[in-house]
Amino acid sequence: MISFLLNDEITTIDQARADMTLLEYLREQKKLTGTKEGCASGDCGACTVVLAEVNHRDITALNKLEYRAINSCVTFLSALHGKQLITVEHLPDAKVLHPVQQSLVEHHGSQCGFCTPGFIMSMFALYQQTAQPDRESVIQALSGNLCRCTGYRPIIDATLSVCQNKQADKFKQAETQTAKRLNEINNKVISTDNLLVPTSRQELAAAKAKYPQANVFAGSTDLALQVTQQLKSFEKLIALSAMPDLNQLVEQEHGLLIGAALPFGKIESTLLKHFPALSELLWRFAATPIRNQASLGGNVANGSPIGDMPPVLLALNAVIHVDNGAQKRTIAANNFFLDYRKTALEAAEWIEAIFIPYTHHTNLVRAYKVSKRYEDDISAVCAVFNLQVTNGKVHNIYSGFGGVAAIPATVLELNTQLKGKTWSSSETFNIGKNILKQAFTPLDDVRASKIYRINMLTNLWKRFWLETNQSSQKIATRVVHIPASTEEIPHA
Ligand SMILES: Cc1cc2nc3c(=O)[nH]c(=O)nc-3n(C[C@H](O)[C@H](O)[C@H](O)COP(=O)(O)OP(=O)(O)OC[C@H]3O[C@@H](n4cnc5c(N)ncnc54)[C@H](O)[C@@H]3O)c2cc1C
Ligand code: FES
Numbered sequence: 006m007i008s009f010l011l012n013d014e015i016t017t018i019d020q021a022r023a024d025m026t027l028l029e030y031l032r033e034q035k036k037l038t039g040t041k042e043g044c045a046s047g048d049c050g051a052c053t054v055v056l057a058e059v060n061h062r063d064i065t066a067l068n069k070l071e072y073r074a075i076n077s078c079v080t081f082l083s084a085l086h087g088k089q090l091i092t093v094e095h096l097p098d099a100k101v102l103h104p105v106q107q108s109l110v111e112h113h114g115s116q117c118g119f120c121t122p123g124f125i126m127s128m129f130a131l132y133q134q135t136a137q138p139d140r141e142s143v144i145q146a147l148s149g150n151l152c153r154c155t156g157y158r159p160i161i162d163a164t165l166s167v168c169q170n171k172q173a174d175k176f177k178q179a180e181t182q183t184a185k186r187l188n189e190i191n192n193k194v195i196s197t198d199n200l201l202v203p204t205s206r207q208e209l210a211a212a213k214a215k216y217p218q219a220n221v222f223a224g225s226t227d228l229a230l231q232v233t234q235q236l237k238s239f240e241k242l243i244a245l246s247a248m249p250d251l252n253q254l255v256e257q258e259h260g261l262l263i264g265a266a267l268p269f270g271k272i273e274s275t276l277l278k279h280f281p282a283l284s285e286l287l288w289r290f291a292a293t294p295i296r297n298q299a300s301l302g303g304n305v306a307n308g309s310p311i312g313d314m315p316p317v318l319l320a321l322n323a324v325i326h327v328d329n330g331a332q333k334r335t336i337a338a339n340n341f342f343l344d345y346r347k348t349a350l351e352a353a354e355w356i357e358a359i360f361i362p363y364t365h366h367t368n369l370v371r372a373y374k375v376s377k378r379y380e381d382d383i384s385a386v387c388a389v390f391n392l393q394v395t396n397g398k399v400h401n402i403y404s405g406f407g408g409v410a411a412i413p414a415t416v417l418e419l420n421t422q423l424k425g426k427t428w429s430s431s432e433t434f435n436i437g438k439n440i441l442k443q444a445f446t447p448l449d450d451v452r453a454s455k456i457y458r459i460n461m462l463t464n465l466w467k468r469f470w471l472e473t474n475q476s477s478q479k480i481a482t483r484v485v486h487i488p489a490s491t492e493e494i495p496h497a
């Protein structure tokens with residue numbers, strides 16, 4: 006049984022298809038057609054809705070709500086349990102538009118209007134969640150929404166303007182009451198015949214043993230694509246959302262232990278506190294609404310050769326914690342990816358958490374992603390380096406690469422061949438370049454050709470070597486610049 010607030014109405018669904026998407030539910034069953042369907046694959050933002058939930062991680066905030074925009078097309082219905090689902094129909098107060106809607110009108114931020122409800126919901130989440138967002142935060146918040154006619158500047162201006170002049174809207178006024186209603190819902194158990202929601206490792210092991218064909222899922226941003234794009238159906242599914250060990254984030258003495266089912270949106274700030282070098286890669290991982298759902302465990306279990314986090318985990322010597330209910334074990338990231346989409350995970354096992362050891366403050370870590378689009382795009386090539394230099398000589402160099410082989414891979418030879426060499430010497434650079442040139446035989450595909458991928462790999466190596474040797478000539482990391490005003494747009 007799933008219980009949630011649909012806008013401000015308590016709603017209970019006793020039985021539903023386990024693989025029903027939230028978008029299908031809204032449009033087909035509730036006829037709330039303000040939420041649009043564009044791509045049905047998480048890429049366009051037309052289906053954006055907002056989930057509000059009580060912040061249970063902070064006991065001082067039990068009457069406060071956290072708001073996050075998500076893509077309803079790649080989210081299974083079960084994600085709603087215990088939360089408030091806010092759709093675009095609910096934003097106006099009686100007949101008065103919500104301030105974000107009014108601002109979009111005043112800034113001429115809509116033409117055909119198909120993308121508009123999605124933009125409004127992303128704007129609304131930012132309005133609720135961030136005190137004084139700057140231009141960069143606005144761009145991040147809107148990174149998952151595409152508009153094919155208006156152009157982004159008026160939409161960005163509308164968002165900045167409304168967030169600078171916030172008013173206490175009806176959501177703020179009802180916050181304590183809404184949190185109270187959600188806290189009451191949260192006490193109920195929700196497993197149904199088709200959707201199993203275990204709350205302990207024993208229950209999860211039993212569910213997997215009883216239904217060996219049933220997939221587990223966390224954010225469903227990968228799994229739901231099989232429903233919407235490949236038209237598969239999953240009769241039974243096992244949600245990981247209520248598993249305590251999979252939903253905790255612990256800053257341990259020697260490293261960060263990240264629960265496998267936690268969405269990136271909830272781990273980002275802690276991850277970046279310890280590994281600031283990952284910021285660009287993380288911001289370029291999909292877009293905000295996907296990161297609000299997608300988990301690190303899902304990214305790793307997926308075993309995709311173009312996933313962005315496996316190269317990070319390889320370069321940072323992470324350890325995957327797995328469990329089968331009776332026994333836990335750890336697997337070094339380096340031994341986890343075995344073959345194309347095949348991992349060391351056994352059928353009865355699941356990923357419980359990922360441990361990333363802290364790097365020494367002198368380590369030079371860089372993570373590079375090359376993709377066709379700056380945001381919301383899968384990597385053509387991803388390269389991560391973790392270098393330790395002592396007295397000018399290479400002490401260790403660990404690496405992780407994506408997009409260049411059937412699995413995310415490390416190149417151990419970089420470490421064995423370069424250990425003890427002077428990092429700043431061009432000989433060291435050339436040895437590394439030759440190793441990387443021969444390390445992989447990538448495939449040609451729609452994203453990039455084999456030659457392009459090899460060239461990218463050696464170019465990223467050069468960039469890393471230059472950046473870490475000539476800090477004053479650091480190569481620009483942010484390549485996108487959106488003009489702040491029409492005056493900034495160069496005229497021919
Ligand atoms: C529009 C869009 C953009 C994307 N952009 C990127 C990108 O830039 N970079 C990138 O790397 N990926 C990207 N992805 C892919 C996806 O978002 C990530 O792989 C994400 O981390 C998957 O997490 P999830 O929780 O949604 O996984 P789910 O869909 O819930 O699960 C994925 C798979 O992992 C299994 N699984 C999940 N959790 C566990 C667990 N704890 N133990 C064992 N098995 C488990 C599931 O059974 C399933 O097979 C994108 C996806 C979309 C739709
Ligand atoms: S319909 Fe395009 S992101 Fe959902």
Ligand code: FES
Pocket residue numbers: 114115116117118119120121151152153154155
């Ligand atoms: S207004 Fe037409 S797609 Fe954005």
